[in-house]
Amino acid sequence: MNRSPTQTIVFWSVAILCVVALSAPTLVVLGASFTAGNIIDFPPDGFSLKWYVAILGERDLQQAFLRSVIVACICVAVSVPAGTLAGIALSKYQVKWAGALQIYLLLPFTVPLIGSGIGLMLLFGELRLLGSLWPIGIATAVINLPFMIWAVSSSAASLDPDLELAAQSCGAGPLQTFFNVTLPAVTPGVITGALLMFILSLNEFLVSLLLVDARIVTLPVQIYNSIRAIITPDLAAVSVVFIAVAALAIIILDRIVGLEVFLKSK
Amino acid sequence: MRRYKTSYPISWRFMDVLEAAFALVLPRGGGRLTPYLLLTPAVLLVGTLAVGLLYIGDSSLRVLDRSTFLFSDYWTLENYQRAFSESFTATIIWRSLVGAVIVTAVTLLLAFPYAYVMVRTSSALLRKFLLVALFLPFFIGQVVRAYGWLIILGNQGIVNDALALVGVEPLRLLFNYPAVLFGLVQYMLPFGVLMLAPALTAIPEDIEAAATSLGANWVRALFHVVLPMARPGLIGAGVVVLTLSLTDFAMPAILGGGSQDFVANAIYDQFFRTSDQGFGASLTLILIAVGSMTVGLIFAVFGAGTLALGANRK
Numbered sequence: 001m002n003r004s005p006t007q008t009i010v011f012w013s014v015a016i017l018c019v020v021a022l023s024a025p026t027l028v029v030l031g032a033s034f035t036a037g038n039i040i041d042f043p044p045d046g047f048s049l050k051w052y053v054a055i056l057g058e059r060d061l062q063q064a065f066l067r068s069v070i071v072a073c074i075c076v077a078v079s080v081p082a083g084t085l086a087g088i089a090l091s092k093y094q095v096k097w098a099g100a101l102q103i104y105l106l107l108p109f110t111v112p113l114i115g116s117g118i119g120l121m122l123l124f125g126e127l128r129l130l131g132s133l134w135p136i137g138i139a140t141a142v143i144n145l146p147f148m149i150w151a152v153s154s155s156a157a158s159l160d161p162d163l164e165l166a167a168q169s170c171g172a173g174p175l176q177t178f179f180n181v182t183l184p185a186v187t188p189g190v191i192t193g194a195l196l197m198f199i200l201s202l203n204e205f206l207v208s209l210l211l212v213d214a215r216i217v218t219l220p221v222q223i224y225n226s227i228r229a230i231i232t233p234d235l236a237a238v239s240v241v242f243i244a245v246a247a248l249a250i251i252i253l254d255r256i257v258g259l260e261v262f263l264k265s266k
Numbered sequence: 267m268r269r270y271k272t273s274y275p276i277s278w279r280f281m282d283v284l285e286a287a288f289a290l291v292l293p294r295g296g297g298r299l300t301p302y303l304l305l306t307p308a309v310l311l312v313g314t315l316a317v318g319l320l321y322i323g324d325s326s327l328r329v330l331d332r333s334t335f336l337f338s339d340y341w342t343l344e345n346y347q348r349a350f351s352e353s354f355t356a357t358i359i360w361r362s363l364v365g366a367v368i369v370t371a372v373t374l375l376l377a378f379p380y381a382y383v384m385v386r387t388s389s390a391l392l393r394k395f396l397l398v399a400l401f402l403p404f405f406i407g408q409v410v411r412a413y414g415w416l417i418i419l420g421n422q423g424i425v426n427d428a429l430a431l432v433g434v435e436p437l438r439l440l441f442n443y444p445a446v447l448f449g450l451v452q453y454m455l456p457f458g459v460l461m462l463a464p465a466l467t468a469i470p471e472d473i474e475a476a477a478t479s480l481g482a483n484w485v486r487a488l489f490h491v492v493l494p495m496a497r498p499g500l501i502g503a504g505v506v507v508l509t510l511s512l513t514d515f516a517m518p519a520i521l522g523g524g525s526q527d528f529v530a531n532a533i534y535d536q537f538f539r540t541s542d543q544g545f546g547a548s549l550t551l552i553l554i555a556v557g558s559m560t561v562g563l564i565f566a567v568f569g570a571g572t573l574a575l576g577a578n579r580k
Contacts, residue, residue, distance in 0.1 A: 121537075206516065263397075
């Protein structure tokens with residue numbers, strides 16, 4: 001199709017502006033982590049890996065990172081089974097009050113994060129659960145659960161129910177049918193969802209901030225607390241961890257389902 | 267010859283035991299209850315949130331006694347009266363609402379051409395590049411991104427260092443309202459584009475071609491054909507961006523430096539600085555109400571767009 005050159009120029013300029021704005025913080029953090037100076041400066045003071053060496057000696061940062069990984073793993077362990085079963089149920093079965101159920105299951109998206117975080121903080125406080133990591137994992141699982149359900153139900157829609165009937169008429173029990181027919185059919189959705197849950201939980205800041213105490217800060221909270229004081233390049237080096245994990249997740253996502261899946265119209 | 271024994275492997279026996287145990291617990295595989303059993307874990311998980319909301323409601327009705335620092339054991343509407351009478355609340359809600367509206371408008375304005383170029387380009391490589399440029403910040407998280415902006419825009423930041431090289435006095439680029447809005451727009455762009463792109467994919471290119479071949483220039487084709495057809499996507503993207511930016515915490519906290527608080531920051535302060543849990547809880551419910559009313563207003567005026575019920579992408 002022939003497009004007007006003016007339209008091409010206008011749209012392209014906006015797109016390029018967006019790419020620059022989207023990438024600038026990432027690139028700057030990457031660049032700053034390799035500086036040889038003691039403060040972040042422009043033009044940079046030369047190349048060195050000394051800040052990466054420095055964070056190897058900072059136990060606070062390492063522990064915070066470890067805690068974030070634990071939280072993300074708990075989130076995946078909780079949300080993936082729950083979300084997978086719910087996604088299968090919603091897309092395969094006729095459920096009574098499906099409308100009300102959907103509104104209820106979308107609560108984590110409709111209630112703002114600050115509301116969810118405060119609510120869970122009060123609940124966990126009442127149950128005397130604050131101060132350990134697993135409630136944070138549960139909390140990040142709850143607030144992101146709709147992503148998991150969505151990922152699974154969108155791939156369960158392509159599952160042919162006749163396949164399950166065929167398995168059953170060949171003598172497979174309900175468990176065997178589930179593990180050998182149903183689950184493999186939704187695997188791409190499960191993996192996509194699990195990846196999203198891991199990343200979102202690893203990065204979760206506000207809900208973490210509300211649920212941690214000084215002894216169990218997660219990495220985003222640790223970074224937040226440190227940037228209030230002074231900006232040193234060791235924070236940049238730690239932030240590169242997040243950038244690396246994000247890049248890895250994108251590569252896996254692209255390999256498994258292809259990023260283009262997000263452009264498909266429903 | 268194959269050994270006869272292996273024709274019924276141990277894993278099958280194991281499966282048989284599991285199936286037998288399962289049948290004992292749930293005869294006929296749960297029967298008509300199956301979908302409800304499958305939904306139970308998710309319903310329970312979201313239940314923690316529902317119970318949490320009840321706790322917020324309860325706290326919001328208890329008022330802090332400033333002499334004993336205890337909360338009243340009776341319910342009262344005092345916190346709400348205070349919230350509605352103090353100018354502080356109005357200022358902060360107004361700042362958040364105006365900010366969210368500006369951020370939504372700018373984000374849609376930027377996201378639309380981005381999504382359009384990404385969906386319509388014939389180059390698969392370019393499409394992939396635009397997708398990666400979108401997903402990378404989306405996956406990195408708000409704190410690291412805000413940290414990047416601090417490095418770029420700070421008083422000793424890259425922009426000011428570069429300006430100093432050409433002899434310009436340092437500019438105060440951070441800790442003001444525009445900085446917060448700028449950070450929010452950058453944070454919201456991936457959400458906006460990813461919500462818009464499917465709606466644009468659904469518009470056949472031929473229709474645009476038809477419009478232009480009938481003599482419409484690109485501006486008319488855009489306003490009379492593409493934008494009206496993309497309306498559901500624009501509403502969906504708009505609502506998501508509006509609610510997320512209205513309730514955001516990190517950008518006002520980090521890029522606003524405490525002087526540009528949004529409602530979420532005020533709530534945090536009530537809980538962790540002033541320790542007035544009751545007032546904080548009432549602010550939380552007011553924020554949820556303001557957010558829902560704004561979304562309701564949009565739905566009433568423009569329709570529900572791609573967020574219509576059942577659009578949970580089955």
